[in-house]
Amino acid sequence: MEAVRDFIGEFTACGDGAQGTDRGAAPARPSGMDAALAALRAVGSTAAQDAGSWGFQAASDFAGSVEELSRTVEYLQLVAAAAVDRTRKRSAAAAAGAAAGVAAGAVTAWTTGWRESPGGWQTGAPGTAEPAGDSLASAPAGMAVAAAPLGTPVGAASAGIPFPSAHAGTSVAAAPAVPESVLDDGYRNTVEFLRARLRIGAAEARRRLCLADALLPRQGLAGQPVPPVHPELGAAVAAGEVASRAATVITLALDRVRHSCLPEAAAAMEHALTRTAAENDADFLARVSRSWAEALDQDGAEPSEELLRQLQGAFLRKPRHGLQHLEIFATTDQFEHLITVMNTATNPRTG
Known part of the structure; x- marks a missing residue:
């Protein structure tokens, strides 16, 4: 328990320099994540043994933390x-923009797949031209080019290892760094990439992307900051008051009444559900959100013509107590015709 409390205190007290994320033009290195992960693994390595000596109060405090x-x-x-x-x-x-701007006649050295560079594996972009200078293909006829020693890495040429040739000092020029690209990373969209990279389901990846789009600040077309769709709920999730699953329940309920109520009513619903999620369990939140949605959208969404065609009709159901069970779904006009025919057939005066 002491280790958990010390970790939480250090994690909240430190700033970006030790427990946040590094900023800058270079690729960000989340050093804070590394420290937090190491601390959590240290706590988890002894948590099962320590839990055997806890009392009820200590166990409940640990669960809350x-x-x-x-x-x-x-x-x-x-x-x-x-x-x-x-x-x-x-x-x-x-x-895509770099590929479109390649000059006519430029030689494309590499377009798909992965390549190894001195800095490590990285993805290349279409339109990367070979560097100017002597190349193997430009050697005079009859010139013998010695093979590279066995075990020479692919990026050895770009690292400056010369190839022996008839002309002294002739070597393969160093290739420029290949810009990062995702055109050929093997995934059609971000959902598939997250599923493979994080080992999560496609539904979970899609849920995270949709929830992030609704709760996190955005950027406009000109790069200006745009507030999130649900600012109060987003602030509660960022503060750790509301879980992401509960936030998903709230956003789905708000989307349901978005076109059937005033913005003031939707804001009041967001505030009430956010406070409910911060103070109650997820089951109670689901019931409250359903009540709010039904109160603001009593009739529900208007069914489409395609949905009406799929649902309408007469259906024979299982007989009950020796009685035949017939279930009919009809539009208003169809219902009036059916009632007229049924009343005429059952009227004794017309028999």
Whole structure:
């Protein structure tokens, strides 16, 4: 228990320099995540043994601390999913623009797959031209090019290892760094990428992306900051007061009444459900959100013509107590015709 309390205190007290995320033009290295993960693993390595000596109060405090941590982690999951989606789309757009701007006649050295560079494996972008200078293909006829030693890595040429040739000093020029791209990463969309990278289901990946789009701040077309769709709920999730699953229940209820109530009523519903989620369990929240949705949208959404065609008709059901059971779904006009025929057939005066 002491280790858990010390970890929570250190995690909340430290700033971005130790427990946050590194910022800068270079690829961000989430050093705070590494420290937090190491601390959690240290606590988890002895938690099962320590739990055997806890009393009820200590066990309940530990459960509450773990739940607070989980809500914070769930918010970070939303931030991470949104960041992956944003950077993936931005990289794809930049790569497409670079490919469109390649000059006519430029030689495309590599278009698909992965390549190894001195800095490690990275994805290449279409339109990467070979560097200017002597190449193997430009050697005079009859020139013998010695093979590279066995075991020479693929990126050895770009690292500056010369190839012996007839001309002294002739070597393969170093290839420029290949920009990162996601055009050929093997995944059709961000949902599939998150499913493979994080080992989660497609439904969970889609839920995180949809929830992040509704709760996190956005950017406009000109790059200006745009407030989130549900600011109060987003602030509660960021503060660790509301779990992401509960936030999903609230956003679904708000989407249901979005076109059938005034903005003031929707804001009041968001405030009430956010407070309910922060103070009650998920089952109670589901009942309250359903009551709010039914109160603001009593008639429900208007059914489409296609849905009416699928539902209407007469259906024979299982007989009950020796009586035949017939179930009819009809429109208003069809119902009036049926009632007229039935009344005429059962009227003794017309027999």
